[in-house]
Amino acid sequence: MTPGAPLAITGVGAVSPVGVGRSALEAGLGHEAPPEARPRPPSGVPQPGCVVAFVPEFDAESHADPRTLRKVSALSRLATVAAAECLAGWDAPPARRTATGVFLGTALGSSGDHLAALELLARGGTSAMSALLFAESVFNAAASHVAKVHALRGANWTTVGGEATGLDAVVAAVRQLRQGAVDAALAGGADHYEPRVHASLAAQHIAGADGCGAIGEGAALFLLEPLDRARREGRPVLARLLGIGQARRGRRPVGPEPAVEAMALALADADSDALAVDLVVTGGGATPAGALEDAALGQAAGVANGHARVTPLERWTGAGLAGTAALRLAVAVHALAVGRYPPPSPGTPAPPGRPRRALVLVATATGAACAVLVGTED
C-alpha cells in the first residue's frame, strides 16, 4: 500500500445489545429497545441502580463457521462473529491476507476465563489447570482467533484500556496503514461483560448507582483498506476514513479538554472544516464520560453548534467498554451509508437527508479521548 494513501472502510461487522449484525443495528436503533434487549441489572451484583446492556443470547454458529467457534471464550465468540460479517465477501488473495493486520481494543479481555482459571487453581490445584482455558484467558486470544480464521498475518495488536480503546485500535490500524506497515487492517473493539469486576468498573466511574448509565457489551470490527484499491476492485466503500485524533490529560479533575483536543486533531488530520460535520455520535450524558463528551461539544466551536445532529448511543448499546466505542463508529458508518441513525439528542437539530460527515467521539473519566471522522465516498 502507498504510505499515506486515503483509506476506506469496506466492511463492518457488529454484535450489540440490539442484536447481531448490521441489519440488527439498522432495525434496532431508532426505536425503543424491546424489553428483552433493554439494559437490566446484572445478576449477583449488589449495587443498586446498575444496569448492563447485554448482547442477547444468539446462535453464533448461524453467523460464523462452527469450526471457528469451538471451545472459544465468550469474547472470542463475539469477535469471531463480528469478523465473519465484516469480512464476508472479502476475496483477498493470500498475499494480501499475509499483509493484513488485526487491531483489537478491549477493556476486560477474557476476564471471565481469567477468573475461571484462578478458581480452578484455587479449588482443584495445579492438576486441574486447563491449557485451553489458560490460552483463552490471555487478552489477545480473540485477536489471535480472528487472525487464524482469516489467515491475517500482519501485526496482531491488542490494546487494553477503557472505553476509548475500541477506537484507539482503529487509530493504531490507520497509523500502521499510513506508514505502509500493513496492507489492510481489521480493527475495532470487543468486550464481554464480567459481573465479578463490576465493583471495580463502578470505581472507575464507568458504572455506578442511579443515573450513571449502562455498561454495554458487544463488538464491532471494520475492514480498512486503501480507497483507490477498493474502487478499482469494486469493493463497497461504506465510508471514507478521513481523520483520527487522540488526546490525554493526566491532571485531575478530568475536564472536557482531551475530548476537545481529540476532535480538533481529527479535523486537522482530515483537513476538514468543523462546520462540515453533520453528525456526531457520542455515548450519552448519563455517564460521567458522556457528560465530558457533551461538555466538549459545547466548547468546540463549529462542531455541533446548531448544525450537526448529535446522537448518543448509551440508551441502546450501553457504554463504558471498548465494544461500545467501536459500535459508535459502526453506527456512524451506517448513517453515512443508508442515512439512518438513532434519534438526535433533544434540542439538537434533525435535518433531513443523509449525513455526509460523521464524527465519533469517546471520552473517558480517566482523561483519555479519541475521535474518528468518517465521510461519504463522494
Added chain:
Amino acid sequence: MPPKRAQPPHEGVLRSPAMPPPARPTALGPEPFAITGRGLVSACGAGVRALADRLRAPAAPAAARLPASVARGLAHDRGARIPEALVDPEDRLRSALEAALREALGEAGVDPRTRTVGLALGTALGDTDRADRALEPVPPGADPRAWLALVAPHALTLDLARRLGLTGPCTTASVTCASGSYALEQAALDLATGRADAMLVAGADALGRLTQAGFSALGALADALDPAGNPLDGLVLGEAACALVLERGMPSRTRAVLRGRGLAADASHLTTPDASGKGMARAITRALAMADVAPREVGLVATSAVGSPAYAALYQGALGAVFGATTPPVASWESRTAHALAATTTLGAVYASLAFDGAHGGPALASPALTLTVGFGGQNGALVLAPIR
C-alpha cells in the same frame, strides 16, 4: 528536532484561548528513535548494571526453586523471580515497574514535570502474583480499582503514570510475550505524531502461580536443564520489569539508536508457533527495510524464548530465510534472567545497548544488532538497533 507546530486550518474549533492549537500529525516514516534511558529490575537484581555484571560474570543458573505459593503441586517448580528485597511483597509488579521506570528516566535526564512524557506498557498477564485476590470480594474501605488492575492491566498503567506525574499518552498492549514489541510500536507512533516529547516503554510480568501453572499446562516449560541451569527442552520463566526512554532526534544521552521495527503474526495456532519461521522472517525483513540495513551488516542476533525446541526451529527457519548461509552470531541474555515474558522486547534492547558498549561479556559491537521477540499465539517482533556513531 521535532517539526515546528503548524497553524491548523480548523483553528476556529477551539474557543478557549488557553488551549494551544493542536499540531497536524506528522507524516509517519522510517524515523530512527534514540534510546536515552534504561531501567531494569530482574532476577539479576536492581538496575541495568546488575544485568551487565551478571553477563560478564561466569554463567550461573538464573532460576531457583520457586516459593510454595507459586509452585506448590507443580511439576515445574523453577523460575527466576525478582529478589524479594527489591519489591513490595504486596505489590510486586507495580513496585518493580516503578523502580525500572524511575531508573530509565534518571538515566535519560528526562523530567516529566517539564516535558510531556507518556507511558506505553506491555504486559502479557499483568500481576499474576496477586491474581488470586481477584477472586475475593473487595474488602470494605479498599480501593476497588486495585482489584480492577488484577484483571485489567491498564489500571496499572494509569497508576504508574499518576505516580510518575506523566502527562503524555498512556497505553497498554497485551500480546503475550510480544507485548513489549507492541508497546514500543505505540510509543514510536506517539512520538512521531507529536503526542509526547519522550515516551517510556516498559514490559513487565510477575511470575505468579497462574503464569507458572498455565505455561506448565501448555507443556511449554523445561523438564531438563544443563549443568549451567539453561533449559534444554522448554522454557524457564523469569520475572522482570524493563523500561526504556525513547526520544526523537539524537540527544546527547543516547545509549542506542532504534532504527527498525517489524511485527508479524503466524496466524496458525492459538499457542504454538509456525516452526517454519516465515512470520519471524517477515518481521525481520520489515525491520531491516525500515532501518535501511542489509542483512550482511548485522553484527549480532539476540533471541528470546531460549530452550524451547519449537522456537529454536522458528529462529533457524527465519534466520536461514533472511541471512542464508551467513547468519550473524546469535546470543541471548536469558541465561541470566530466564524468559521474562512481556519484558522480553525491552530486555533485548537493553542487551543490545550493553553489547554496543562491550558490557555484555564480549567485545564492543560496532554493527547493528537484531533483537527478536516471540509470543505464544504466533507473535513475532523484530528490532534493529545501532550504536551511536
